[in-house]
Amino acid sequence: MVxxxxxTRIVREDPEHSARYVERFRSxxxxxxxxxxxxxxxxxxxxxxxxxxxxxxGPGRVGGALARAGHExxxxxxxxxxxxxxxxxxxxxxWLVGDLAELDLPxxxxxxxFDVVVCAGNVVAFLAxxxxxxxxxxxxxxxxxxxxxxxxxxxxxGYEAAEFLADARGAGLEPDLLLSTWDLRPHTPDADFLVAxxxxx
Numbered sequence: 001m002v003x004x005x006x007x008t009r010i011v012r013e014d015p016e017h018s019a020r021y022v023e024r025f026r027s028x029x030x031x032x033x034x035x036x037x038x039x040x041x042x043x044x045x046x047x048x049x050x051x052x053x054x055x056x057x058g059p060g061r062v063g064g065a066l067a068r069a070g071h072e073x074x075x076x077x078x079x080x081x082x083x084x085x086x087x088x089x090x091x092x093x094x095w096l097v098g099d100l101a102e103l104d105l106p107x108x109x110x111x112x113x114f115d116v117v118v119c120a121g122n123v124v125a126f127l128a129x130x131x132x133x134x135x136x137x138x139x140x141x142x143x144x145x146x147x148x149x150x151x152x153x154x155x156x157x158g159y160e161a162a163e164f165l166a167d168a169r170g171a172g173l174e175p176d177l178l179l180s181t182w183d184l185r186p187h188t189p190d191a192d193f194l195v196a197x198x199x200x201x
Contacts, residue, residue, distance in 0.1 A: 038118065058121055132159070173200060178195070
């Protein structure tokens with residue numbers, strides 16, 4: 001039995017939480033907020049037409065931007081409300097409901113690996129602690145030979161950078177680059193955010 005993520009527990013206690021989350025980002029987009037910072041960084045890492053897995057894709061903000069930039073995108077999220085919003089707001093990618101702790105895309109007919117797997121929006125901080133290593137292992141298993149996993153999340157959310165990096169190494173992943181922002185500022189010990197670019201060891 002897979003332990004429920006923090007997101008799943010929040011939604012169980014507050015069934016309207018997901019709908020409010022969707023509307024928050026729709027409202028930000030409507031007033032012209034810049035919501036594509038993560039996608040810009042990822043696009044710079046990729047050749048045109050690359051394969052991207054948006055793991056914990058939410059309502060499709062990052063994956064949708066990468067699809068518009070010409071990449072082949074698959075997005076997976078445990079929350080069906082968020083996946084429905086992604087399908088409505090960002091048509092084109094393949095959006096799937098699924099738990100990252102049980103991720104097995106070949107079993108769902110998607111056999112080809114990915115050039116980048118991205119976990120933006122504090123996804124890893126919402127994982128149940130007992131599933132963190134397994135999620136990282138499964139994400140790494142979906143990478144192509146030279147593919148990279150990019151995770152971004154804030155400090156103070158119960159998953160410290162050192163613990164995350166230890167879990168990544170335990171899952172067979174090594175850091176290529178550690179940043180403190182999506183606009184490429186170097187990571188420092190006192191940074192309040194981590195963007196980790198990982199490869200298979």
